[in-house]
Amino acid sequence: MMKFHRNGLAKMYLNSIFTNPERLERLLDIAQSSFLPLLEGAIQYTIPLTLISFTIGLMLATLTALARISTVKLFQNIARIYVSIIRGTPLLVQLSILFYGLPTVGITLEPFTAAILGFSLNVGAYASEVIRAAILSIPKGQWEAANTIGMSYSQSLKRIILPQASRVSIPPLSNTFISLVKDTSLASFILVTEMFRRAQEIAAFNYEFLLLYAQAGLIYWVLCFLLSLVQGRLEHRFDRYVSRA
Amino acid sequence: MIEINNLHKSFGSLEVLKGIDLHVEKGQAVVVIGPSGSGKTTFLRCLNILETPTAGTVTIDDHKADFSKPLPKKQITEFRKQSAMVFQHYNLFPHMTALENVMEGPVTVQKISKEAARKKAEELLAKVGLKEKMNEYPFQLSGGQQQRVGIARALALEPKVMLFDEPTSALDPELVGEVLQVMKDLALEGMTMVVVTHEMRFAKGVADEVLFMDEGRIVERGTPKDIFENPKEERTQQFLSLIQKADTI
Ligand SMILES: Nc1ncnc2c1ncn2[C@@H]1O[C@H](COP(=O)(O)OP(=O)(O)OP(=O)(O)O)[C@@H](O)[C@H]1O
Ligand SMILES: [Mg+2]
Numbered sequence: 001m002m003k004f005h006r007n008g009l010a011k012m013y014l015n016s017i018f019t020n021p022e023r024l025e026r027l028l029d030i031a032q033s034s035f036l037p038l039l040e041g042a043i044q045y046t047i048p049l050t051l052i053s054f055t056i057g058l059m060l061a062t063l064t065a066l067a068r069i070s071t072v073k074l075f076q077n078i079a080r081i082y083v084s085i086i087r088g089t090p091l092l093v094q095l096s097i098l099f100y101g102l103p104t105v106g107i108t109l110e111p112f113t114a115a116i117l118g119f120s121l122n123v124g125a126y127a128s129e130v131i132r133a134a135i136l137s138i139p140k141g142q143w144e145a146a147n148t149i150g151m152s153y154s155q156s157l158k159r160i161i162l163p164q165a166s167r168v169s170i171p172p173l174s175n176t177f178i179s180l181v182k183d184t185s186l187a188s189f190i191l192v193t194e195m196f197r198r199a200q201e202i203a204a205f206n207y208e209f210l211l212l213y214a215q216a217g218l219i220y221w222v223l224c225f226l227l228s229l230v231q232g233r234l235e236h237r238f239d240r241y242v243s244r245a
Numbered sequence: 246m247i248e249i250n251n252l253h254k255s256f257g258s259l260e261v262l263k264g265i266d267l268h269v270e271k272g273q274a275v276v277v278i279g280p281s282g283s284g285k286t287t288f289l290r291c292l293n294i295l296e297t298p299t300a301g302t303v304t305i306d307d308h309k310a311d312f313s314k315p316l317p318k319k320q321i322t323e324f325r326k327q328s329a330m331v332f333q334h335y336n337l338f339p340h341m342t343a344l345e346n347v348m349e350g351p352v353t354v355q356k357i358s359k360e361a362a363r364k365k366a367e368e369l370l371a372k373v374g375l376k377e378k379m380n381e382y383p384f385q386l387s388g389g390q391q392q393r394v395g396i397a398r399a400l401a402l403e404p405k406v407m408l409f410d411e412p413t414s415a416l417d418p419e420l421v422g423e424v425l426q427v428m429k430d431l432a433l434e435g436m437t438m439v440v441v442t443h444e445m446r447f448a449k450g451v452a453d454e455v456l457f458m459d460e461g462r463i464v465e466r467g468t469p470k471d472i473f474e475n476p477k478e479e480r481t482q483q484f485l486s487l488i489q490k491a492d493t494i
Contacts, residue, residue, distance in 0.1 A: 141336035144295050148330040149350035149402055152322060159353055163340050241340045241382045 013210070027211055034202045034212060038195050042219055045112070045194035049184045053116055054177055057123025064128035065135060066157075079128070086125035092186055094118050099190035115187040123180060130172040134165035167238040174231040178224050185220070195219060246271040246437045247292070247406060252301035252312075254287055261287045262298070263461035269406075269454075272435040276448040276469070279458035280484055285441040286333075288458070289408045292439065293330045294321050306405045326354075328406040329399035333415055335391040337383040343370060343394045344379040350402045362401075369397040373427050389420030393427055400431075407431065409440040443488055449473060457481045 016023050067079035086094070099114040109117065138161050146156035188197035199216040203209045247269040254262040261284045269275050277285050290296040292303060298312040305327040310316060316324075338346050347366035351357050357365075370379045373393040383391055392412055399407060409428065413421040425447050432438060432451045442448065448455055448469050455472040457465040457480075465478045476482045 139336075141332060141334060142338065144330070145332065145336035145338065145398075147295060147325065148293055149398065150322060150326045150354040151350075152318075155353055159349065160338055167340070242384060 027208065030202075030206055030208050031211060031215060034199075034215060037198050037202065038212075038216055038219060041193060041195035041198040042223070045187070045192055046181070046184050046223075049112075049115055049119060049187060049192070049194065050177070050181050053119035053184075054123055054180055056116070056120035057127055057180075058173075060120060060124030061127035061131050062162075064124060065131035068128065068132050069135060083125045083128060086122055091118070091122055091183060092189060094122065095186060095190050111187070111191040114190055115184070115192050119180060119183065119187075122183070123176060127173060127176050130169050130176065131165065134169040135161055137168055138164050167242075170231065170234050170238060174227070174234075178227055181223055181227065182220055185216075246273070246306060247439070248302075248304040249292075250302045252288075252291060252303065253299045254284075254291055254296060255299050261461050262291065265301070265461075265463060267456070267463070269437060269439065271437055273453040274432040274436075274438045274440065274451050275454045275456060276452040277439065277441045277456045277458055278443060278448070278472075278484070279456075279464075283458045284461045285458055286410050289330065289410050289439060289441055292406070292408055293328050294325055295330070326402065327404060328408055329402055329404035331392070331395050331399050331407065331409045331412050333411045335383070335388070335395045335415075337391055337394055337398070339383050342380050342382055343375060343386065343390075343397075346383070346394055347397045347401050350398065355402065366397070366401060369400055370394070372400075372430075373397045374423070387420060388416045389423045392416065392424045396424075396427055396431075405437060407436055407438040409438065409442065411441050411443070413442065413444060445473065445488070457484065459484070 017027065018024070064079045064082060067075035068083075070076060095114065095118040098109060098118050099111060102109060102114075142160055142164065143156055146160045151159065184194055185196035187194050188200060191197075193201075196216050199212040203212040247267065249265055249267040252262055252265040253260070265288060267275075277288065279285050287296055291298045292305070294310070294316075297316075300313055302309060302311045302313075304310070305324070308324050308327050310320070310324050337343075338349065341349065344363065344366050347369055348359070348362040351362040351365060352359060367376065367379065370376050373396055375390060375393055375397070378386060378390060378394075383394070386394065396407075396412075412428070413424050416424065421444065425444060428438070428440070429447070429451050440447075440452075452469050454466060455469050456463050457472060457476070457478070459480050465472065465476060465481045472481065473485065476485055
């Protein structure tokens with residue numbers, strides 16, 4: 001029954017577009033006039049949020065990964081607890097705590113700041129596991145070869161281990177990055193007027209929810225598609241030193 | 246050049262080195278032989294502090310390391326610079342070309358200029374016969390070529406002692422000669438070296454002293470002639486007859 005009902009609605013929607021030129025024109029108008037605000041939301045917030053959070057997140061992730069593999073118990077535990085908390089709670093809850101919760105204890109953050117903080121912490125935790133695994137996947141002999149030519153721990157890490165670990169981490173980190181692009185839509189919930197929130201606002205005004213959310217979805221998709229092209233290039237570049245046999 | 250006193254190493258409750266004493270003069274080549282698991286690799290790694298000995302002292306040139314107490318990091322780094330290790334599996338840096346592999350130590354550790362390091366690296370690669378291959382990545386080189394890059398990389402830091410851990414045992418037989426030749430040249434130039442190898446011809450031709458190691462101890466030592474032709478200890482005799490048998494199969 002339910003299914004029939006939905007089909008009926010879908011048919012009505014399509015019919016109304018194709019049999020009613022005025023309706024079609026109105027939709028095209030809205031699509032056209034909302035495209036720029038959506039794109040603006042993407043350029044002003046979605047993309048900067050993604051880039052800034054990913055950069056901070058990666059640094060945090062590297063530190064966390066190093067803490068996890070260090071021999072200092074305290075560092076290990078701090079890192080472990082951090083990762084466990086972030087991975088064990090929903091991103092939406094984390095953002096809410098930062099933006100709506102912290103004011104209770106006297107810390108008030110701008111929406112954009114809270115979003116950056118939340119997403120960075122999130123990337124930091126997830127990417128740290130990727131980086132840790134990548135570092136551990138580099139054969140012990142590489143550390144030893146670095147040691148035997150006199151390198152310190154940090155020199156070995158910087159010159160020998162991390163460059164090789166980055167190659168291994170590109171595919172999983174790209175996943176993290178692409179997820180982040182999409183997760184920034186959650187910032188709408190803490191009042192950042194990024195792309196998805198704009199779509200909500202426009203749709204609340206003209207009731208064309210399907211059209212606006214589809215439009216926003218399309219822009220996310222294009223962004224992610226472009227990113228996957230970048231990923232391909234990066235992988236290719238880093239693969240120059242491994243046998244393709 | 247090398248003075249080792251009562252060197253011990255345990256992994257947990259497993260005692261791998263049970264008191265090694267050794268004295269090596271400058272310019273001498275010492276070959277270490279012995280059955281698998283006797284502690285040869287561990288011994289070499291202790292000299293470069295890739296493993297930290299449990300007790301004993303090692304002096305290389307005028308640097309003394311006393312392992313009865315924990316050493317500060319700085320002293321370990323300083324001590325490591327006295328020797329350089331050539332690994333069984335080369336352990337080249339795969340993301341760097343042959344030239345970059347050799348330049349890495351001088352540039353990053355000794356902080357000498359890139360141009361000077363490049364010049365030196367080119368000379369070293371020429372010396373091991375790989376000048377034309379200097380811009381290749383390790384995966385583009387044969388095992389023998391990779392090992393020769395490994396030797397050049399170790400030499401780039403001008404260590405006083407070279408340590409070789411079965412440098413040819415991962416190689417196809419036809420590639421062994423080129424690596425041994427490079428090592429032989431080094432010995433003739435007066436490099437002090439400690440070599441773990443079962444290449445008898447190399448030992449006979451190059452070594453000043455041969456050590457037979459078994460169960461964490463040096464069981465017998467002497468000139469190649471003494472050890473190979475006239476071994477005194479029963480375990481040495483058994484071991485030699487085993488590897489000679491393997492050679493003739
Ligand atoms: N990191 C380690 N942890 C625990 N045990 C170790 C470790 N390294 C070596 N051992 C043990 O120490 C003993 C000596 O090992 P070592 O590698 O020095 O022998 P080897 O003489 O080099 O043998 P091979 O000829 O097979 O290379 C072996 O019993 C080995 O299992
Ligand atoms: Mg060994």
